[in-house]
Amino acid sequence: MGRVVIDVMPKPEILDPQGKAVVGALPRLGFTGFTGVRQGKRFELEVDGEVTDEVLEQARRAAETLLSNPVIEDVVSVRAAEGAATGAVGAGA
């Protein structure tokens, strides 16, 4: 069973209120030295079988049409997942 990982981030010129909230909270909790935070989304798509070039191409189009808003977000990465583990693994689902 293959898995495709897609990363979507707010465009640099777009205000990111969630990231702003995090960067304000970090020093209050004792975490210093972080000058900026951006919060985006990470998707894990499972496929039966291998992650072929065709699957990646479909995932890329899905990322650009369904998983991101191209006005305010960039799809920064669409790739086959290395290794197992993380939330998309079926074992405990």
Next chain:
Amino acid sequence: MGRVVIDVMPKPEILDPQGKAVVGALPRLGFTGFTGVRQGKRFELEVDGEVTDEVLEQARRAAETLLSNPVIEDVVSVRAAEGAATGAVGAGA
């Protein structure tokens, strides 16, 4: 200027309504072959200077206390970002 990337995903045993919505919408938009989707979060933390082991350790603790809810989410990755680009880069901000 260094950057730390943190990935947070819902635990496998936790229902993920956003992922469920996506997996239901994909075939309606013509994207077939995806059997499951999980949606998580991706953070980019900027630091002045290098991403040292100490910075990564701080980021790891921040990920576990502020950026994720350990009851329902797993921190799946805390790493120094390779290369430039993506939403956290200051150029366009």
